[in-house]
Amino acid sequence: MIFHCIKIVQEYERAVMFRLGRLLSGGARGPGLFWINPCTDKYHKIDLRTVAFDIPPQEILSRDSVTVAVDAVVYYRVCDPTMAVMNIENFDVSTRLLAQTTLRNVLGTKNMSEILLDRETTSHQMQSVLDDATDAWGIKVERVEVKDVRLPVQLQRAMAAEAEASREARAKVISAEGEQNASRALKEAGDVIAASPAALQLRYMQTLTQISSEKNSTIIFPIPIDLIRGFMGRGTTPKAKSYKPEPRFATTASIGSTESVRSPPIPDM
DSSP, X not given: OGGGTEEEEOTTEEEEEEETTEEOTTOOBOSEEEEOXXXXXXXXXXXXXXXXXXXXXXXXXXXXXOEEEEEEEEEEEESOHHHHHHSOSOHHHHHHHHHHHHHHHHHTTSOHHHHHHOHHHHHHHHHHHHHHXXXXXXXXXXXXXXXXXXXXXXXXXXXXXXXXXXXXXXXHHHHHHHHHHHHHXXXXXXXXXXXXXXXXXXXXXXXXXXXXXXXXXXXXXXXXXXXXXXXXXXXXXXXXXXXXXXXXXXXXXXXXXXXXXXXXXXXXX
16 A cells, blocks of 8 residues: 555656645655655656657648748757646647647748748748747746758759759859950960060970870971971072063164165074
């Protein structure tokens, strides 16, 4: 009989005592041993450890009229065992249902971009709302985390196409900027080489060094045109003078009269 009167409460538990239907003064019992009268006393054992539960995926209509499915996880613990027993019939079920409605209400006031990008702010807002609502139940909501946001398939495809187009446009801009910088650098290099003929010769030597370092069977040696210009002038032969035959007939004219004089024929050579 005595064993039915002695109860044990663990370190992480508390016992709320009722005698003849009334709450006993002194607060919750525990941890350790406590005495009860089986005929008149009843007690409720409350676990003070943190409890985590998942919020099922909720179909939510965002402020910009986009339907998304969102689920989350909530962490809470009982901070006042007496209030958890006296003020609510089942604090665990009530907290779960309240978390679902709070998730719908909070995310319904946000745009789709805010739901996707600003999850931390959404989690803090949900935690604040839940903590205020469950404070009268002796519940402390420690943390709320948004787990997953699922978009419709058509919207996912549209967002993927938009992201791909944005990446392609950015790549084209970067390529155009690179070509512009390369053209400017080539122009500056050309100006430097044009101002100094020795720089061109050094560039020739550098090119030969690069070619010789590779395994090539043919090597082309560029020769400056100034070296062979003199040889090109010496090798040319003077043009032969063209022979113009003299006319076989000569005509002499005198003032006042015109007389033709026939010259002797030139013998053929």
